[in-house]
Amino acid sequence: MNKPLTEHIKPGAPPIDLAAYERTGGYEALRQALASMEPGGVTSMVEESKLRGRGGAGFSTGMKWSFVPMGDQAPRQKYFVCNADEMEPGTFKDRFLMEHNPHQLIEGMILGAYAIQAPTGYIFLRAEYHASQTALARAIEEAREAGFLGRNILGSGFDHDIHLHTSAGRYICGEETALLNALEGRRAIPRAKPPFPPVVGLWGKPTIVNNVETLYNIAPIIRHGADWFNQLGLTGESGTKLYGVSGRVNRPGLWELPLGTPLREIIEEHAGGMRDGYRFRGVIPGGASTDFLVEEHLDLAMDFASVQKAGSRLGTGTMIVLDDRTCPVGMVLNLERFFARESCGWCTPCRDGLPWVEKILDDVERGGGREDDLDLLAQQAKHLGPGRTFCAFAPGAVEPLQSALKYFEEDFRRHFNGNGCPYRSESAASGTRQVPPGNGHRI
Amino acid sequence: MATIHIDGKPYEADPEKNLLQTSLTLGFDLPYFCWHPALGSVGACRQCAVRQYRNEEDTQGQIVMACMVPAADGTRISIEDEEAREFRRSVIEWLMVNHPHDCAVCDEGGECHLQDMTVMTGHAYRRFRFRKRTFNNQYLGPFINHEMNRCIQCYRCVRYYKDYAGGRDLDAFASHNHVYFGRSEDGILENEFSGNLVEVCPTGVFTDKTLKTHYTRKWDLQSAPSVCAHCSLGCNTLVGTRYGGARRILNRYHYDINGYFLCDRGRYGYEFVNRPERIRHPLLHEGAHDTETYSKPETCSADVALKEARIRLRRANRIIGIGSPRASLESNYALRSLVGEDNFFNGLPAAESHLVTVALEILRHGPVRSASLREIEEADAVLVLGEDITQTAPRMALAVRQSVMRTPRETARKLGVPAWHDRAIRDVAQSDRGPLFIAAIDETRLDDVSTAAITRAPNDLARFGFAVARALHPEAPPVDGLSESDTTLARQVSDALANADHPVIITGTGLGNEALLQAAANVAWALLRCEKPAALAFVVPEANTFGAGMLDGRPLREAYDAVSSGDADTAIILENDLYQRTHDVDVDRFLGGLKSIIALDSLRNATTDRAHVVLPAGTFAESDGTFVNNETRAQRFFQALPPEGDIAESWRWLGRLAAGSAPSEEPAWKYLDTIIDAMVADYPELRGVRDAAPSADFRSNGARFPRSPRRFSGRTAIHAQFDVNEPSPPADHDSPLSFSMEGSTAVPPASLVSHYWSPGWNSVQALNKFQEEVGGANRGGPPGICLIQPEKNLHPFFTEIPATFRRSGEKFVVLGLPHIFGSDELSRHAPALAERIPHAYVTISDADARARGVSEGDQLVLRIFGREHKLPARIRPKLAPGILGIPMGFPGHAGLVFPVDGHL
Numbered sequence A: 001m002n003k004p005l006t007e008h009i010k011p012g013a014p015p016i017d018l019a020a021y022e023r024t025g026g027y028e029a030l031r032q033a034l035a036s037m038e039p040g041g042v043t044s045m046v047e048e049s050k051l052r053g054r055g056g057a058g059f060s061t062g063m064k065w066s067f068v069p070m071g072d073q074a075p076r077q078k079y080f081v082c083n084a085d086e087m088e089p090g091t092f093k094d095r096f097l098m099e100h101n102p103h104q105l106i107e108g109m110i111l112g113a114y115a116i117q118a119p120t121g122y123i124f125l126r127a128e129y130h131a132s133q134t135a136l137a138r139a140i141e142e143a144r145e146a147g148f149l150g151r152n153i154l155g156s157g158f159d160h161d162i163h164l165h166t167s168a169g170r171y172i173c174g175e176e177t178a179l180l181n182a183l184e185g186r187r188a189i190p191r192a193k194p195p196f197p198p199v200v201g202l203w204g205k206p207t208i209v210n211n212v213e214t215l216y217n218i219a220p221i222i223r224h225g226a227d228w229f230n231q232l233g234l235t236g237e238s239g240t241k242l243y244g245v246s247g248r249v250n251r252p253g254l255w256e257l258p259l260g261t262p263l264r265e266i267i268e269e270h271a272g273g274m275r276d277g278y279r280f281r282g283v284i285p286g287g288a289s290t291d292f293l294v295e296e297h298l299d300l301a302m303d304f305a306s307v308q309k310a311g312s313r314l315g316t317g318t319m320i321v322l323d324d325r326t327c328p329v330g331m332v333l334n335l336e337r338f339f340a341r342e343s344c345g346w347c348t349p350c351r352d353g354l355p356w357v358e359k360i361l362d363d364v365e366r367g368g369g370r371e372d373d374l375d376l377l378a379q380q381a382k383h384l385g386p387g388r389t390f391c392a393f394a395p396g397a398v399e400p401l402q403s404a405l406k407y408f409e410e411d412f413r414r415h416f417n418g419n420g421c422p423y424r425s426e427s428a429a430s431g432t433r434q435v436p437p438g439n440g441h442r443i
Numbered sequence B: 001m002a003t004i005h006i007d008g009k010p011y012e013a014d015p016e017k018n019l020l021q022t023s024l025t026l027g028f029d030l031p032y033f034c035w036h037p038a039l040g041s042v043g044a045c046r047q048c049a050v051r052q053y054r055n056e057e058d059t060q061g062q063i064v065m066a067c068m069v070p071a072a073d074g075t076r077i078s079i080e081d082e083e084a085r086e087f088r089r090s091v092i093e094w095l096m097v098n099h100p101h102d103c104a105v106c107d108e109g110g111e112c113h114l115q116d117m118t119v120m121t122g123h124a125y126r127r128f129r130f131r132k133r134t135f136n137n138q139y140l141g142p143f144i145n146h147e148m149n150r151c152i153q154c155y156r157c158v159r160y161y162k163d164y165a166g167g168r169d170l171d172a173f174a175s176h177n178h179v180y181f182g183r184s185e186d187g188i189l190e191n192e193f194s195g196n197l198v199e200v201c202p203t204g205v206f207t208d209k210t211l212k213t214h215y216t217r218k219w220d221l222q223s224a225p226s227v228c229a230h231c232s233l234g235c236n237t238l239v240g241t242r243y244g245g246a247r248r249i250l251n252r253y254h255y256d257i258n259g260y261f262l263c264d265r266g267r268y269g270y271e272f273v274n275r276p277e278r279i280r281h282p283l284l285h286e287g288a289h290d291t292e293t294y295s296k297p298e299t300c301s302a303d304v305a306l307k308e309a310r311i312r313l314r315r316a317n318r319i320i321g322i323g324s325p326r327a328s329l330e331s332n333y334a335l336r337s338l339v340g341e342d343n344f345f346n347g348l349p350a351a352e353s354h355l356v357t358v359a360l361e362i363l364r365h366g367p368v369r370s371a372s373l374r375e376i377e378e379a380d381a382v383l384v385l386g387e388d389i390t391q392t393a394p395r396m397a398l399a400v401r402q403s404v405m406r407t408p409r410e411t412a413r414k415l416g417v418p419a420w421h422d423r424a425i426r427d428v429a430q431s432d433r434g435p436l437f438i439a440a441i442d443e444t445r446l447d448d449v450s451t452a453a454i455t456r457a458p459n460d461l462a463r464f465g466f467a468v469a470r471a472l473h474p475e476a477p478p479v480d481g482l483s484e485s486d487t488t489l490a491r492q493v494s495d496a497l498a499n500a501d502h503p504v505i506i507t508g509t510g511l512g513n514e515a516l517l518q519a520a521a522n523v524a525w526a527l528l529r530c531e532k533p534a535a536l537a538f539v540v541p542e543a544n545t546f547g548a549g550m551l552d553g554r555p556l557r558e559a560y561d562a563v564s565s566g567d568a569d570t571a572i573i574l575e576n577d578l579y580q581r582t583h584d585v586d587v588d589r590f591l592g593g594l595k596s597i598i599a600l601d602s603l604r605n606a607t608t609d610r611a612h613v614v615l616p617a618g619t620f621a622e623s624d625g626t627f628v629n630n631e632t633r634a635q636r637f638f639q640a641l642p643p644e645g646d647i648a649e650s651w652r653w654l655g656r657l658a659a660g661s662a663p664s665e666e667p668a669w670k671y672l673d674t675i676i677d678a679m680v681a682d683y684p685e686l687r688g689v690r691d692a693a694p695s696a697d698f699r700s701n702g703a704r705f706p707r708s709p710r711r712f713s714g715r716t717a718i719h720a721q722f723d724v725n726e727p728s729p730p731a732d733h734d735s736p737l738s739f740s741m742e743g744s745t746a747v748p749p750a751s752l753v754s755h756y757w758s759p760g761w762n763s764v765q766a767l768n769k770f771q772e773e774v775g776g777a778n779r780g781g782p783p784g785i786c787l788i789q790p791e792k793n794l795h796p797f798f799t800e801i802p803a804t805f806r807r808s809g810e811k812f813v814v815l816g817l818p819h820i821f822g823s824d825e826l827s828r829h830a831p832a833l834a835e836r837i838p839h840a841y842v843t844i845s846d847a848d849a850r851a852r853g854v855s856e857g858d859q860l861v862l863r864i865f866g867r868e869h870k871l872p873a874r875i876r877p878k879l880a881p882g883i884l885g886i887p888m889g890f891p892g893h894a895g896l897v898f899p900v901d902g903h904l
Helices: A018-023 A028-036 A039-048 A061-066 A093-100 A102-116 A130-145 A176-183 A212-216 A218-224 A226-230 A263-270 A304-309 A328-342 A348-366 A371-383 A393-397 A399-407 A409-415 A422-430 B019-025 B082-098 B113-121 B156-164 B194-200 B264-274 B302-315 B329-339 B350-364 B373-377 B394-403 B406-414 B422-429 B458-472 B484-499 B514-529 B545-550 B556-564 B584-592 B650-658 B672-682 B684-692 B764-770 B846-852
Strands: A079-084 A120-125 A161-166 A207-211 A240-246 A253-258 A280-284 A318-323 B002-006 B009-013 B049-053 B062-065 B076-078 B144-146 B171-173 B180-182 B206-208 B222-227 B236-242 B245-251 B319-322 B381-385 B436-440 B452-455 B503-508 B535-539 B570-574 B596-601 B613-616 B625-628 B633-637 B812-817 B842-845 B859-864 B867-876 B883-887 B900-902
Touching: A018 A102, A018 A130, A028 A102, A028 A218, A039 A061, A039 A102, A039 A218, A039 A226, A061 A102, A061 A207, A079 A102, A079 A176, A079 A212, A093 A102, A093 A130, A093 A212, A093 A240, A102 A120, A102 A130, A102 A161, A102 A207, A102 A212, A102 A218, A120 A130, A120 A176, A130 A161, A176 A207, A207 A212, A212 A218, A218 A226, A240 A263, A253 A263, A263 A280, A263 A318, A328 A348, A328 A393, A328 A399, A328 A409, A348 A371, A348 A393, A348 A409, A348 B082, A371 A399, A371 A409, A371 B082, A393 A399, A399 A409, A409 A422, B002 B019, B049 B082, B062 B082, B082 B113, B113 B764, B144 B194, B156 B171, B156 B194, B156 B394, B156 B422, B194 B206, B194 B245, B194 B264, B222 B633, B245 B264, B264 B394, B302 B570, B302 B596, B302 B613, B302 B650, B319 B329, B319 B556, B329 B545, B329 B570, B329 B625, B329 B650, B329 B672, B350 B514, B350 B535, B350 B545, B350 B556, B373 B394, B373 B503, B381 B394, B381 B458, B381 B484, B381 B514, B394 B503, B406 B422, B436 B458, B436 B484, B452 B484, B458 B484, B458 B514, B484 B503, B484 B514, B503 B514, B514 B535, B545 B625, B556 B584, B570 B650, B596 B650, B633 B684, B672 B684, B842 B846, B842 B859, B846 B867, B859 B900, B867 B883
Parallel strands: A079 A120, A079 A207, A120 A161, A240 A318, B002 B076, B319 B570, B381 B436, B381 B503, B436 B452, B503 B535, B570 B596, B596 B613, B812 B883, B842 B867
Antiparallel strands: A240 A253, A280 A318, B002 B009, B049 B062, B049 B076, B144 B206, B171 B180, B222 B236, B236 B245, B625 B633, B812 B900, B842 B883, B859 B867
């Protein structure tokens, strides 16, 4: 009951099929909602649950749904879209859910679609997620056969069907409006907002786009109520969260924990602390596009508000730990290389600023860095900030950079004067491997 | 109106506009790239950053893009804010990361928006120390040069080409800092409006390939305001010239006509001016007629030619004058005055002449107005009846393409999306388009945005039009025997037109069908009777067809009759190749029956080859004169080149001919204003011609307006190898323009604008400073005067409904198919444009092809008037059976008057 997302999941086991899902109460929430709740009632309950989007931005899910025009004047065609384009570096939470329990996503989507009265749903899935694709395709088929999808679901008069669409790839498709463009067969470029998708979305129609993890919460909320969900969190924010840790910790993995679990507990207890011979230097808390947190933040409650107050973002809640034997400049370079490559190319700062940042960092790593690169990088980070670019991609992309400049300035300086990366020579000297072996998921 | 605050000062603003457009209108130099007044805002380049404050107390504010924020009442922004300025510099710095800095060898150099904006933001020193990325360039056809390395990824090109002009073969490829703008593979850009990329592109990625062959910097181009000579719309152009040649055409903004864009015929047709087949000296051709004593024409002096011409005129029994729809109003009038009313013929075949008269009568006796292109663009329902406007009046097709966005824009407005927010409008609109109905003989290039497109034989198109009128109003005559589907569609069209606020009906003379004009008039009149402010747009074939028509000349047929009946023996033929207009057998007979032929023209042709005296007429580039466009708007064009040698406007030659032989005798019309005054006195209807542009004595602060830009540098270089003295500029007694760089620096009246330049604004976007508001009316009002204002009284409906088309036996009706590239007599001579002319062909319907076992590409033998034309077949699924089409005006069948009977 206190792990609504993962309680029935056995890591490594094949996906839970329809029968198994129904045995554990699956589709009960849907039956309940279709039989006894108005669409608006579903939205209100989700609003009352205070569920916030788990894709990274943390916007209130129920409020988002409430923006969809309802009633006779509203367009008949609406869409409910699941954003399963999980491409955030270091993030592997949605994949874990979809590969193991696809029906809970489908049930959440049908409930959401019912709430906004959308006859059509899409799952926009990252192309590389083959196991998820197989699991979802089969689950959709099962749900169709069982009458949970299709016309007149469970005799309610509500029609809904879900189409599985695998992305052609690109990180920006995770941005909900770029996702809609990609789904329409256009260039994956974010749209101007406003108008927001709940009013003008897929093919110009009202559309809700929700993250996978967000949607896994819907059925449990409908079944157990908003109050139950509210009390799951530790710090006043509702529900649980899938937290993940990668880096040189003893047990990299993924855990469903109450929202607001302290950072120290996640890293030291669940991830087993740092590996021998490595010291904690910092952590990017929510995927690659969030600011570093450092030692002073270890007692931070990992909820949306607290992390924001500390100057970063909870993001996806899947963190990458920086140790003392890894070069922060190299780490940021690695991330900025990714972001520079994944920029959609629509707006100038992102398209031309990020590759410049990447080149400077690369030069710094190779020993070409200069003192004034610090100002240049800081200036780039500032000018790639919120409001200056077309979407949130670039501001996110420079969050690790700007915080690295703040916390690890000395490391940058050590690269200058033709030195290049000091860590590279250290690791070469000591003969340690740069990349630790991978590890399985742990709950 | 709203009040906004910019850097602490209040300004009046239009809340329907965004802050960028507003700031520019107010005169602030706020840099921008991706925004374009005609294309709207998309927020891509991030160049127009300003700081916006929430209210008076807010001292923090935030950086916003001016193009994405409405100028709502109470808005407070700072353009001068240091951080905003720093960010704007930074945007240029980013754009310069990969820009090749090849200004010195770039055709855009000196008129480059990127250069201007770079200077404006103050970015000067390069901090990027790494390698630039490079691209391959593509072959894009004869019009456009492609140099992708210069690209700053503003996305204007694809937004213009795809979204605005409906092109399909230019796109953005790849992503991040490798975004590439081009075609999927090398090849000719297909869209008829591709040339505008040259002006839309803010730097040197897309440049004018014809200019490249005779390149001159903007600051060395002597330019004058002109009017396009290649169709009836009268788009305004700027003709750039140097060293006696025309170098390029740029768009000259006309708020009501062409706005920011021209078609490719208008932009690239100019090169005929520089051709070797130009007639530059008078020619005497004694043996023009006599195949026995055939001699080559000899060049002679103007005096000798005039003397010879006068002798021939004196000896004449009766002189007839043949005017021309491609000659100016003044030249036609001069001819008419010279030969007298009874001897003046308008130079049109009888059928066309009749259609022009019918169209003019419909406009005169109203009460329906003639639609300007802007009105078409803003129409919320359009019916195109019969005319293939993409081919006959291309810029109108571009306007129609915009009209279909009006309804979606309205939908977007209801969702709170402002009209300038192109990005969001396209997300809202998706594939929704407003009502556009096309009735044509075959598919057209506008069908992709049409609500419905039907193809029928011309008579059936007219019948459809009559049916629409009938569906609108019970007094309109009913159409018997219309098919059920056509009746239903006619009802749908009438509903759409009746529900519109600004419906426009478009038709033309292209199919040679009078009933089409009448049907279109009936629809417009029916709408007026339903209290809808309908407007009507007629398309006629040439730049001055309506002008020639308004001089009441009689058709060519009657001129031919006058010769065959024996009383006329001498003809003056004004800028008219009769072999392009009527059947060569008729022309041969006509010319053969004349004792003397005096021809005035600019290019050698079959008619001038048969003339005894040929006088070298100026082209539009060397002439002052007036054209009357398809809305009956009189517009003046001015000399961009001082005529070389003996070249002169036809009206000037005719004035000298009329003056008589004494050397001391003054020409009948010495100056443009003199002939206009005489013409207006004779034709009260042409009154407005005088006011179409300021007269020659107009001055601004006592000075003329210079044709050369202020930074004109080449004047002493022209003959530097001989003499470094500066030759004195040619005098100009006909216009308030000077052939020099000296003169008034004020913004001239729009009809006298020779180039767009303003301090800091060297590119075409200096146009901003020549508008009342950016994207709005020309300063001082758009040029030209509409000559015909409709009467207020309702006109009774036309009642003669043609019979439905039925083929008779084996006979086909052959129609002329207009081609944007190839059907226009003059532009055909332009080398770049000539590359785009297709080979002649014949279209045949699917059914006829099947019945005769014809496959695509088969050589068909088409017999017309007993002559065989061998043409490859193009099978058209939507063409009506019984109809064939062949390209209009192509060599081999140029003089055919369509429709005409033919046999396979």
